[in-house]
Amino acid sequence: MVFVYWLGTEPFLYIAEPEFLRRMSKGVLGKSWGKPSVFKHDRKPMFGNGLLMLEGDDWIHHRRIITPAFSPANLQAMASSMVESTTKMLDKWTSLLNCGCLEIDVEREIILTAGEIIAKTSFGMDYANWRQVLEKLRALQITLFKTNRYVGVPFSTILFPRQTLEAKKLGKDIDYLLFSIIEDRRNSNAGYHQNNLLGLLLQENHEERRKTLTTRELVDECKTFFFGGHETSALALAWTMLVLAVHPEWQNQLREEITQVTGNKEIVFSRLAKLNKMGWVLNEVLRLYSPAPNAQRQTREDITVNNLTIPKGTNVWIDVVSMHHDPNLWGEDVNEFKPERFENDLYGGCKHKMGYLPFGFGGRMCIGRNLSMMEYKIVLSLMLTRFSFSLSPNYSHSPRIMLSLRPSLGIPLIVRPL
Ligand code: HEM
Secondary structure: OEEEEEEOOEEEEEEOOHHHHHHHHHOOOHHHEEOOHHHHHHOHHHHOOOOOOOOHHHHHHHHHHHHHHHOHHHHHHHHHHHHHHHHHHHHHHHHHHHOOOOEEEHHHHHHHHHHHHHHHHHHOOOHHHHHHHHHHHHHHHHHHHOOOOOOOOOOHHHHOHHHHHHHHHHHHHHHHHHHHHHHHHHHOHHHHHOOOHHHHHHHHHHHOOOOOOOHHHHHHHHHHHHHHHHHHHHHHHHHHHHHHHHOHHHHHHHHHHHHHHHOOOOOOHHHHHHOHHHHHHHHHHHHHOOOOOEEEEEEOOOEEEOOEEEOOOOEEEEEHHHHHOOHHHHOOOOOOOOHHHHOOOOOOOOOOHHHOOOOOOHHHOOOOHHHHHHHHHHHHHHHHHHEEEEEOOOOOOOEEEEOEEEEOOOOEEEEEEO
């Protein structure tokens, strides 16, 4: 389905048709479309001019600097930190269960753990700092995306002055926290020699003896990666816990696979790729509950598709959720949880390769996808080998798009030690 709608004064082209998207993106150079200016402005307190929002030469430059942070060697170095943070969470669950607690909101718990993982692995942050950044980012997300604000409608900031001011203030508080972390790292020599994301960004500035990234740009990248690096991975895990709670047979299948692959020893980086069934489960969860439910672009020049000219300046809204749930692409069992779709097919049997886009498409494909797959397998393996899960009667199914696709009332599960 493809149609045009308006958001205030802004024209939007809605696309939930993979073939149209393929034709549109095929002939388009990266420079021919960017991110909608109206969202760049609205989401500034959250992402500033970080990688997600950049375009043109600036985007190429930042992507080149940041890519090495996700090399296999750097990912491997993050594994022990992931095991440590997850084990801490699971020890806490054991204490809660010993104290008579019957259920645990796994979404809340996993978000905290994923926040800790990205804070430690990418920025080397300590507890007090990352908790503050995480809490403020969550408050900012609620302010920007939970309420009905009219993004793109002229003077909407005047109609919603309280939210506008609140978002600006939270954005500044986060900037300030990240700025002081960057300055501390600059002043300590060790900061330049760490191969984590912040270390690489600082080295780039330091070694070339020119300000390749300004402090403002560094803060924006840290903000972007702090949010992007924990929220989506945590949601993939949280939605997985929900579907596994209602499909205990898949919990068992995954436990068997973990035992086969690890031989009851601690999970190690080099064996993660062998967790094939877990990979299918991840793909199926990303299809059913895509943490990034849509993608947006804005044309920077006229683009022609099927004799139709899409004028420069048109915003484009790509509805990933709709494509992932289209029975014409996936078949009549589209809404069922069937990880085996992915057994012999990276696209899960989808009739069109652009119909399955959990990590985006083209040159703007998610830079953190390998990191998130690794984190997913480590955290899920540890959870499944210590506990079994079933749905709490208090669970209420309420997926809601608040930038990402969230379970808006949490995911309370009954957790039992194995
Ligand atoms: C399951 C986990 C994840 C999902 C589903 C996901 C999804 C996506 C999607 C759909 C995009 C493309 C957005 C667009 O086209 O506008 C994207 C881009 C991006 N992601 Fe992820 N992501 C995940 C994990 C991560 C992680 C762990 C990080 C960082 C550590 C990260 C950082 C980013 C960044 C910075 C971009 C912008 C890339 C660019 O424009 O060059 N993501 N992600």
